[in-house]
Amino acid sequence: MEITLDPRLTTFTGTARIEVELKGARGIIWINGHDITVQRASVDQHTASVRIAGNEFIGLVLKKPIGPGRATIEIKYTARLSDTAKSGPYRRQTAGDWYAFTVFTPIDARRAFPCFDEPRFKTVWNMSIRVKRGDKAFSNGPETRTDDQPNGMRLFHFAPTQKIPAEVVAFAVGPFDVYDGGHAGQRNTAVRVLTPRGRMGEGRTAADATRRVLPRLEAYTGIPYPWDKLDHVALPEGAFGAVENPGLITYLARSLLLPADSPPEKVRGLDGLEAHEIAHQWFGNLVTQSTWDDVWLSEGFATWFSAEVMDESHVQIESRRARIMAADDGPTSHAVRNSKHNRTEMESVYDRFPYEKGAGILLTLEGWLGKDKLRDGLRAYLTKHASGNATSADLAAELSAASGQDVKPVLDSMLDHKGVPVIEGLCKDGNVTLRQVANEQMIPVCFRTPQRSACVVVSKKETQAPLQACPAWILWNSGGMGYFHTRWTSAQSVPPLGSLTPAERVTLALDLRWSIQQGALKGEDAAELIKALEKDAVPEVASAAKGEAPPARR
Numbered sequence: 001m002e003i004t005l006d007p008r009l010t011t012f013t014g015t016a017r018i019e020v021e022l023k024g025a026r027g028i029i030w031i032n033g034h035d036i037t038v039q040r041a042s043v044d045q046h047t048a049s050v051r052i053a054g055n056e057f058i059g060l061v062l063k064k065p066i067g068p069g070r071a072t073i074e075i076k077y078t079a080r081l082s083d084t085a086k087s088g089p090y091r092r093q094t095a096g097d098w099y100a101f102t103v104f105t106p107i108d109a110r111r112a113f114p115c116f117d118e119p120r121f122k123t124v125w126n127m128s129i130r131v132k133r134g135d136k137a138f139s140n141g142p143e144t145r146t147d148d149q150p151n152g153m154r155l156f157h158f159a160p161t162q163k164i165p166a167e168v169v170a171f172a173v174g175p176f177d178v179y180d181g182g183h184a185g186q187r188n189t190a191v192r193v194l195t196p197r198g199r200m201g202e203g204r205t206a207a208d209a210t211r212r213v214l215p216r217l218e219a220y221t222g223i224p225y226p227w228d229k230l231d232h233v234a235l236p237e238g239a240f241g242a243v244e245n246p247g248l249i250t251y252l253a254r255s256l257l258l259p260a261d262s263p264p265e266k267v268r269g270l271d272g273l274e275a276h277e278i279a280h281q282w283f284g285n286l287v288t289q290s291t292w293d294d295v296w297l298s299e300g301f302a303t304w305f306s307a308e309v310m311d312e313s314h315v316q317i318e319s320r321r322a323r324i325m326a327a328d329d330g331p332t333s334h335a336v337r338n339s340k341h342n343r344t345e346m347e348s349v350y351d352r353f354p355y356e357k358g359a360g361i362l363l364t365l366e367g368w369l370g371k372d373k374l375r376d377g378l379r380a381y382l383t384k385h386a387s388g389n390a391t392s393a394d395l396a397a398e399l400s401a402a403s404g405q406d407v408k409p410v411l412d413s414m415l416d417h418k419g420v421p422v423i424e425g426l427c428k429d430g431n432v433t434l435r436q437v438a439n440e441q442m443i444p445v446c447f448r449t450p451q452r453s454a455c456v457v458v459s460k461k462e463t464q465a466p467l468q469a470c471p472a473w474i475l476w477n478s479g480g481m482g483y484f485h486t487r488w489t490s491a492q493s494v495p496p497l498g499s500l501t502p503a504e505r506v507t508l509a510l511d512l513r514w515s516i517q518q519g520a521l522k523g524e525d526a527a528e529l530i531k532a533l534e535k536d537a538v539p540e541v542a543s544a545a546k547g548e549a550p551p552a553r554r
Contacts, residue, residue, distance in 0.1 A: 004130040007098035022067030032110035032117035033058040087239040099174030109166035122163040170245035181207025186224040202257035216309040244280030275306035290389040300358015318506040324356035360483040367481030368444035377402035413442035421484040427470040448478040480507030509544035
């Protein structure tokens with residue numbers, strides 16, 4: 001791929017060369033393109049005429065069929081460089097200087113170049129960018145060389161990438177300043193922060209965050225950072241808070257560029273943001289979901305994974321999960337896994353359900369399978385599907401092999417049902433009965449008593465688990481990790497607060513308030529307990545008991 005781009009202009013030109021393997025004879029080859037003007041096209045040096053379909057597809061029509069076998073598509077084209085859009089290739093002026101940026105995910109790479117713009121089409125990208133000599137150019141791979149060219153131009157060459165989908169191909173052009181953040185991680189990966197001219201000093205905090213975050217992610221996955229460099233790019237505007245392009249992660253400048261004297265909560269917020277985007281380098285980039293139906297394999301994992309390595313007590317993910325449960329109880333609730341068929345439907349592909357409910361499902365699996373078994377299954381999943389694509393079924397297979405549990409029916413049920421399950425637990429004559437009160441589905445429920453812990457997959461209206469005798473108390477959501485409401489009633493004995501972890505106290509506070517709102521528990525019967533939780537030393541517990549948003553964590 002070779003692009004000639006000047007951020008001062010509203011169009012740019014390019015030449016795309018695409019190697020394809022044709023399974024049979026083809027008289028027309030369809031690829032993706034949106035708002036692209038094709039100047040010349042050929043297949044194996046045979047001129048092709050162009051047919052446009054729905055402004056999403058470019059058809060290359062041949063005089064006679066070609067294939068089966070390998071073929072080379074070449075397209076010379078012109079594309080738009082918008083100064084109003086926040087996705088695709090776009091430009092912005094900052095402090096008098098013009099810059100060009102890209103935000104391609106989910107389906108806007110086709111605005112910048114003809115391509116196969118679906119996650120299952122992973123390939124090696126070889127990028128070159130021609131710019132004015134006063135500008136710099138960056139892409140996913142490291143720069144290998146630059147060539148001065150006529151008319152005051154310079155051609156930047158970049159190393160070929162590993163196999164990645166079009167959605168996370170990226171480039172940036174302009175008079176950037178580059179903060180050298182040193183190296184981080186097991187492979188001593190170079191870390192840089194690309195800032196608008198004059199703001200290089202603001203990149204240090206972001207580089208320091210990378211050195212804190214990256215080793216934790218590598219330690220969990222057992223796989224060194226998979227890419228050859230790690231650049232963070234500050235965007236004046238963008239469609240998202242950040243985008244995980246391998247080797248060239250983009251962020252809104254207001255989130256990435258923090259002064260050295262920033263308050264601790266701001267720095268912690270940046271650590272969490274980087275943890276999410278860098279987590280994608282394994283979940284989403286190294287292993288990519290096969291279709292948009294399974295986008296949770298990228299976004300749910302990054303949300304859960306960043307919390308897993310940055311919030312070992314789970315108190316923050318527990319309190320944040322209350323927000324998605326409230327949405328899941330409401331009229332906009334929908335399943336995590338949804339088919340997408342057109343651009344309009346794709347507009348909701350990144351709503352909160354694949355992110356936050358996806359993370360809640362993973363936390364539930366962790367509580368059921370155990371931290372070590374989940375980690376072992378995820379490592380096997382990443383190793384087996386590295387540089388390729390995977391599905392939820394592939395994930396379930398590796399988790400089942402690692403844990404000895406049949407994960408697929410449980411995972412499918414949680415992904416394909418909307419609404420929050422409601423669990424009510426009873427113990428009588430040494431037998432525990434777990435009853436689904438609402439939103440019946442297959443859900444793991446882990447409970448504990450003063451003497452023991454147990455997990456049961458509740459797959460019908462009622463499921464029983466034997467105990468030798470009914471204990472003084474039972475906590476129906478051990479660890480606070482299950483994605484369900486516990487319905488507490490006045491007849492049940494609540495565990496002593498001193499016996500609960502902070503995450504369990506957060507969950508208990510949320511469930512008590514929910515049970516009161518639903519009329520299952522009288523407010524006066526829980527008043528003293530809620531009052532005690534409101535005074536808890538852990539801010540997230542106190543906020544949950546008061547019904548407040550979780551506080552910024554210092």
